[in-house]
Amino acid sequence: METLSAPLISLPNRSIANNNLHFRNHQILSTIDQCSSGKQLKQVHAQMLRTGLFFDPFSASKLIAASALKSSSTLEYARDMFDQIPHPNLYTWNTLIRAYASSPDPFQSFMIFLALLDEYDDLPNNFTFPFVIKAASELKASRVGRAVHGMAIKLSLGMDQYILNSLVRFYGACGDLNMAERLFEGISCKDVVSWNSMISAFAQGNCPEDALELFLKMEGANVMPNSVTMVGVLSACAKKLDLEFGRWVCSYIERKEIRVDLTLCNAMLDMYAKCGSIGDAEKLFDEMPERDVFSWTTMLDGYAKMGDFNAARKVFDEMPVKEIAAWNALISAYERNGKPKEALATFNELQLSKIAKPDEVTLVSSLSACAQLGTIDLGGWIHVYIKREGINLNGHLITSLIDMYAKCGALEKALEVFYAVEEKDVYVWSAMIAGLGMHGRGKAAIELLFKMQEAKVKPNDVTFMNVLCACSHAGLVDEGRALFHEMEPVYGVVPGAKHYACMVDILGRAGFLEEAMELINEMPTTPSASVWGALLGACSLHMNVELAELASDQLLKLEPRNHGAIVLLSNVYAKTGRWDKVSELRKLMRDSELKKEPGCSSVEVNGIVHEFLVGDNSHPLSRDIYSKLDEIAAKLKSVGYEPNKSHLLQLIEEDDVKEHALSLHSEKLAIAFGLISLAPSQPIRVVKNLRICGDCHEVAKLISRVYNQDILVQDRYRFHHFRDGHCSCMDYW
Template sequence: MATLSTPTLSLPPASPTVNNDRYFANHPTLLVINECISTKCLKQVHAQMLRSGLFFDPFSASKLITACALSQFSSIDYARQVFDQIPQPNLYTWNILIRAHASSRDPSQSFILFLRMLHECEHFPDKFTFPFLIKAASELQALRVGRVFHGMAIKASLGSDIFVLNSLVHFYGSCGDLDLAYGVFVKILQKDVVSWNSMITAFVQGGCPEEALALFRTMEKEDVKPNDVTMVGVLSACSKKLDLGFGRWVCGYIERNDISVNLTLSNAMLDMYMKCGSIEDAKSLFDKMPERDIFSWTTMLDGYAKLGEYEEARHIFYKMPRQDIAAWNALISAYEQNGKPKEALAIFRELQLRKDAKPDEVTLVCALSASAQLGDMDLGRWIHMYMKKQGIKLNCHLTTSLIDMYAKCGDLEKALEVFHSAERNDVFVWSAMIAGLGMHGCGGAALDLFWKMLEAKVKPNAVTFTNVLCACSHTGLVDEGRAIFDQMEPVHGVVPGDKHYACLVDILGRSGLVGEAVELIKRMPILPTASVWGALLGACRLHGNLEFAEHACSRLLELEPRNHGAYVLLSNIYAKTGSWDRVSGIRKLMRDSGLKKEPGCSSIAVNGIVHEFLAGDNSHPLSREIYSKLDEIAATLKSIGYVPNKSHLLQLVEEEDIQEHALSLHSEKLAIAFGLISMVPSQPIRVVKNLRVCGDCHTVAKLISRVYNREIFLRDCYRFHHFRGGHCSCMDYW
């Protein structure tokens, strides 16, 4: 949650700057302007000025424009209408209207006004004009336009003006060009506190908190007295660094130096405490705050939620004086991002029922993500229809979320439809669609889309390459995967990270090139991470390579001693090679260490309700019917020659202490059986499993799809399996 306020820019004062005739400065009508408290009142003054002819005095007109454009009840449309009636607006009046537009919803209007000014005004832009134009460029992050204004200011001999330079530091920082921002900053000969604040803010917003804190120390050495804006920037740097110790020192510094603590600064301290994990400090400050706004409450709510203290978060939520959409979003996103999609969607439904606030883009992105996690296609479709009915225009964030939701819920065609209908696709939209194709085993189509992305001049990022390489892994495209990996840095300027190496190890290992995968790990320019060793261990499990498996498992456990999956994979490899004494040793080691394999869990959404099953689960209200259906399935499949692959029992290490250890009780089989008895034949059965589907369940799903003539979509933690007519989309390569 952002707390960093924009540093106060050195903008012109409200007094006139180019008014040559102030004869009417004390005219009673003009004095009334300062007393106006509404647009209606201003319109009455405007009418009086027109009747008396006062309106046609440039100074008098500028006073009216200032009130119309910059007062608390300002109306920029009305100000523009008044401005268009002035025969010869002076420079001050042009500046006021440019300033108002720079802070409006459409800052680009400032540029249009400026072009008019160059043609219609007898005066050239001054040191007050350019800061407003540069501010508008900052709002729009229009780097090229802002650089043009920079050049014009230099040509106008304003290149050393403090107002202009401070606005340029802020502008370049807002556009993410820290080098240019710092280049302007160091050229300011007489730096004021705004200069320092602008550069500190630029460093923090640009992801360089260390540099921001270093600049603060330099500021102190040069005896520049910081203000509240400075301290907001410094506290935000502490938040980004998660440096609670220095954050506490900063809070003490504020008190020792009598820096005025307003609500914005209090909120920055509160945010720092929460992000650095000190609930006690945050609660103490929150309780002492003389004034709180919605941001204060939301910071506390968000902090509790992200730390997993959901009950306290909900307590804060229901105590809030008013629950705006930011508060709802904080609660929904906390659940969604911490693997609690059901709880996230329950809050989303409560929002719909309460109607206290209207869902915004963040709400919908979180709800779509939660739907994707659960594989709840019905809710995902409903959210999509809601957006259409509300006239919500799809931006890249929503488009990406919709593609991700449809792909993860098994409707690849709908995901492609959303992708192709989007007005504009950024790198994240392309990457999401590539991921969806790869997840569904359409490696060739994923590669084709990647080439089209390059043709469209969209620069791939690290996520794109992870998704492309995963697509190659899922479909055994070894040569293509190697080629894309080799092109990452020299051709596209993306340095391969640990995820990319893990993908390539997986590509090689899955195809049986385990030795080549090991050699790749040895040549890595970065230290292999747990994901790299995990990929190698998974390949060893597929191909029964005990020698490399033991080495990979050892290295993986050095990095993650509590990784139960590593023990389970090694145990499975031992079992596959008949090393039963070693299997027993692994199981004993896990028991002694208190480690348990994550239990298999499968979910299926039916009529808007998500049903979850664990292996051997009998807690469902329809358990009797489900097990009866499983008996029927077993008998039917046996009659056509199916023989259970009992070797897969060895994978269920964590279930040795319970009776329900049989293959027929795997969670995905329970979910499929429930789907068969609960859904009409025309409905596809969509199941989501938290672990990799075992080989026996994969075989059974293929047979069920043929014998019962049903489409089954099974998403495990690696990919999608689409079963139809006795075949799977993965072609048995997973």
């Protein structure tokens, strides 16, 4: 068989070719339509080369169109054929631009379009522009698309229906909904594609109400919707979490007898899952005649969001093909729902299975799980994996790496990642500011904010939340006040509820409770739960019973089942010796079936995470751990340590029992295990789910000095680095 690698055959005598042209056109060209594989198309190509028919522009265009629009593999062959044609016609140029616009490499559409402008005698037509604009939509290439739009206007094609429809879709994809709507309104005779383009633009642009409203207008205009319309409408229902309207849409599809293909079925499934109607999703899923990876992944994600991880795992195990999207759905579901161990176990399973290759989403979720658990060994391995595989370090990955290293106690490593990146977006800067803040380096966080401005990167609401948190952890009250008051007039960022909560925390921690209360009263909006929570936490630190009762009351009005509010108020009562009030609150919790979150500490040893609860004796080395605790107690007493029994927030009469209860706190168990399992040169990294208590904080300082071992504790709010009898927080936390 002759292929493109063979030398070109000379054209036959023109008279012979003309005599037989009608026969050849009828016989060979009709064969093109019957080809079902790339191999058959190559055979036809060889025949056309032998007869010289390939050099007839119309005939060549028919063969190239069949190859280009069949699959990605034959598209490359079509491109090679195209390069062999001396004078391809405009139809052939358009065919190749169209094919690449829908391919995995839409950028090639632009390259061919530029070649068309440079090499072809005639100008592009109204069929050329929609395909180039589609490529711009796929790549979200805003500047290129606008240039193409301008070119279409100059060629008097700006009001062409097909081009306008493509432009509405393009501007919607690029997030310019105003321009998309202006063009849509300018279409004099809107067809179903026009309406679909605008509905999809609204749905994808997080304007679901506008999408649904436009669909009702479409109905009023007597334009019959199709399956594409309904996909956009269902997407809007899913984003709006409007189950009632979503169900109506599904019945509408059935009533209007709209053709239901796999894409539309998946849209209905996605709507049910996102709106929390897992029963409807199950019924539809079971009835689907065809399913793809999206169908399976949607069900998996739906179960995970409902907290039914057993069902999610069952769906995952039953999937016929486990593409990386399915692995990502399971890993991220675990990670988002406070199950970092399960997330990392699934990541490890992915690595061992070699079924699919981790992508950016996999690595971001896994790094976040490492940050939650403080597993720096695995987090560091993922960093090495990213380098080894040559994975592009985009903003998401850089942010995740900085966050992971900072939360695992390796602040210098986080800074190393940060400074190695040349192009830093606002989220990268914000992540590094957060990392410095959680390590108590408030002044360094503020300095980084100023460097961010020098780099011409505008801070956003997240940046300010992080820098205000940094001020809170470092006790930088004046600096925090100044930044808070400059947010809107200087930086154009309107303070939100979270910023007010940070400011209340700054003032409250420093003991300025009255000023914190004044700030709450001056808020332009109703104070949120986070604001009252910050005040309640400050009252707990400074034992202000009256304000604590007010804050707790307001917080429970907003979140009646917030057990943390009751626990904090109970702590205030306990610290001030009001045990009758403590008993009342405990009874309230029992009657309401609310349970206090148990203290839990974990420590990583040789890549394995070991967890401890208060008074835990379930660990295989439990006997050795408690023996080590006795040794620690004896050594600390010899250097003058006395247990701070005021941190015991329950009524225990006997002093020796109080002392024993304090020694059973989960972080002490984790530190003891670290001492028997790690060499003195290895830091003990502990992750605590609650705020570390004052007694444990004092004990950790002393252990770091007596045993000459670094101890790093990440509690719920910040990082503590204990070394040589001191803590990085400077006893302000």
